[in-house]
Amino acid sequence: MGVFDGLNISGSALTAERLRMDVVSSNIANADTTRAEKVNGQWVPYQRKLVSFTPVNNGSFSDYLTNALGSSSEGLGGVQVSAITNDPTPFKEAYDPTNPDANSSGYVLSPNVDPLKEMVDLMGTQRSYEANVTAMNAQKSIMLKALQIGK
Amino acid sequence: MTITTQAISGLQSPSIQGNNNQSSVKSMTQSFQQALSDAIGNMNQTESNANNQVNQLVNGNASDLSTVTIAMEKSDLMLQLAVNVRDKVVNAYQEVMRMQI
Numbered sequence: 001m002g003v004f005d006g007l008n009i010s011g012s013a014l015t016a017e018r019l020r021m022d023v024v025s026s027n028i029a030n031a032d033t034t035r036a037e038k039v040n041g042q043w044v045p046y047q048r049k050l051v052s053f054t055p056v057n058n059g060s061f062s063d064y065l066t067n068a069l070g071s072s073s074e075g076l077g078g079v080q081v082s083a084i085t086n087d088p089t090p091f092k093e094a095y096d097p098t099n100p101d102a103n104s105s106g107y108v109l110s111p112n113v114d115p116l117k118e119m120v121d122l123m124g125t126q127r128s129y130e131a132n133v134t135a136m137n138a139q140k141s142i143m144l145k146a147l148q149i150g151k
Numbered sequence: 152m153t154i155t156t157q158a159i160s161g162l163q164s165p166s167i168q169g170n171n172n173q174s175s176v177k178s179m180t181q182s183f184q185q186a187l188s189d190a191i192g193n194m195n196q197t198e199s200n201a202n203n204q205v206n207q208l209v210n211g212n213a214s215d216l217s218t219v220t221i222a223m224e225k226s227d228l229m230l231q232l233a234v235n236v237r238d239k240v241v242n243a244y245q246e247v248m249r250m251q252i
Contacts, residue, residue, distance in 0.1 A: 004225055014217040136221070143228055147235050 003143070005076075010136040012056065012078030017129045019081050020051045024121045031113040034101045043101065046111040048087035056080045087112055176247065183240045190236045194229040201226040 027048050030036070036046035057077045089112045097106035201222040207213045 007221055007225065011217060011221045014221075015215055018215065018217070136224075140224055140228065144231070147231055 006139040007136060009076070009078040010132045010139065012080060013132040014129060014136075016053055016079045016081050017125050017132065021122070021125045021129075023049050023051050023084060024118050024125060027113050028115065028118050031111055031115060031118075034108065034110055036111075045091055045109050046113070048089070048111060048113045050085050050087055051081055052083050052085065053079050054082035179247070180244070183243060187236060187240050190229075190233045194226070194233045197222070197229045198226040 030046040033046040035043040037044055055077050056079065091109040091112050093107045093109060095106055096102055096108045099108045102108050201219075204213065204219045204222045208216070208219045213219055
C-alpha cells in the first residue's frame with residue numbers, strides 16, 4: 001500500500017457519491033416528465049434511475065499477482081459506480097382523457113419518482129460525503145503526525 | 152623472521168581501514184544526496200499535477216472539485232516531507248563534519 005492509498009480510496013468515494021447526488025437531482029428534476037424517450041413510436045415517461053456501486057482494487061501489480069497466485073487479496077480499495085439502471089416499478093397512472101399524453105384508456109402515465117424517497121437519498125448521500133471527508137482529514141492528520149516523529 | 156613480517160602486516164592494516172572509512176563516508180553522502188533529490192523530484196511531480204488540476208478547474212474543465220482539493224493536499228504533504236528530509240540530511244551532514252579527526 002502506498003502512502004497516498006487512503007487518500008485515493010476516500011477520493012474515489014467522494015467522486016462516486018457526487019455522481020449519486022447528480023442522479024438524485026436528475027430524478028427530482030424529471031419527476032413530471034411524461035415524454036422522456038420514444039419506444040416503438042410511443043412516448044415513454046422518465047424512469048427513475050438507480051446507481052449501483054462496486055468496490056475497485058487499487059490496480060497495483062502486487063494485487064494482480066496475489067490474485068493470480070490464488071491467495072485472496074485483502075479486498076481493500078475504493079469504490080466506483082458500476083451501472084446506472086432504471087427502476088422497474090410501474091409508472092403512476094392518472095385518469096385524464098383531455099391530456100394530450102393520455103393513452104387509449106384515458107390514463108396519463110407519469111414517472112415513478114417519489115419525492116420523499118429522493119429526499120431521503122439526498123440526505124444519505126450528503127452524510128456519506130461528509131463521512132468520507134472526515135476520513136480523509138483523519139488520514140492527512142495521521143500523515144502530518146508521522147512527519148513529526150523524532151521532533 | 153615471522154615476527155617482523157607480522158609487524159609489517161600489522162602496520163599495513165590501519166591504512167586499509169582508513170580507505171574504508173573514506174569510502175563509507177562518500178557512499179553515505181551520496182545516498183543522502185540521492186534521497187534528497189528523489190524527494191525533490193516526487194514533490195515537483197505532485198505539485199505540477201496539482202497546478203494542472205487547478206488550471207483545469209479555473210478554465211471550467213475540471214470534473215470534480217474534490218479531486219482538485221485532494222491533489223493540493225497531496226502536494227502540501229510532499230512539500231512538508233521534503234522539508235523534513237532536507238532538515239535531517241543537513242543535520243546528518245553537520246554531525247559528520249563535526250567529527251574530530
